[in-house]
Amino acid sequence: MLSAELSRVIDATVDEARPALVKLSRDIHANPELRFEEHKASAWIAELLRARGFDVEHGLAGMSTALRAKRGSAGGARVAILGEYDALPEIGHACGHNLIATSAVGAFLAAAAVVDRTGGEVLFLGTPAEEGGGGKIRMIERGVFEGLDAAMMFHPFDRDMLAHTALASTWLTMKFIGAPAPAAAPHDGRLPWRHGMRFA
Ligand SMILES: [Zn+2]
Incomplete structure (x- = not known):
């Protein structure tokens, strides 16, 4: 169970980051970029993370808009939180990748704030080209997911769902x-x- 102290650190971290996260989500939404061209979105995320003291690898697995940041130490569980930020042609951010990116950054900041006390390692992975480009497949092929115990992400929907059928589940x-x-x-x-x- 999460100790009250860790919960407090997580709450404080998210509260502090809230304005920057809301701005990130709105900026990505207002500037839809197609697969593999998420230059602004990936730069804004990298900027936000670097401003909070994280080393960010910008450009990964042959994609200039992929990102990776980590915190923690080897030896415990390694968990990646995935952020998507590409949009659809003509429609823009229809299914809310601006929210996916922002929630992933927020969850990463929260987990990173306590990972030194919980042990293990948490990673933020910015995964380009979800809308038909298969950015994650390239990252898998180049070993980016190697050694991870879990990878997770959130996807907004217009209703509560108990189960969701996905190709890779x-x-x-x-x-x-x-x-x-x-x-x-x-x-x-x-x-x-x-x-x-x-x-x-
Ligand atoms: Zn989507």
Whole structure:
């Protein structure tokens, strides 16, 4: 569980970054750039991160608009948060890549603020050309995702969704073995991890 102290650091980090994050989102939205041409968006993100003391690799895997920043140390979990920032021809930021980029930067700043205390490493990866260009595929092929334990991102939608079918997702059915408890008597329940957990 997250300690109150870590939660406070995360809250304070996001509060401090809020104006810059909102500006980043609006600037990217107002300046839609097509795949592989996200020069302004990637420069604004790099600028924001550098202003907060991060070393930013700008240009990666043969793409001048890919980005990488990291914080933490080897030995623990390595988690990447992915930001997309390309737009669609004629439509602009229809599905909200300005929000994806901004939320990824914000989540990275928050995690980076506590990673020295939690252990592990957190990375921000700016991934160009999501709209048909396959920027992430180039990054995978050039080893950018090597050694990562998890990669995550957020995508806005017009409703709450429990599941989303994506081309590159793998489904796992998990069966938890334990004893359920009524809400009035939670102490009657037995936690699954005391009894082991198995994949169905
Ligand atoms: Zn999208």
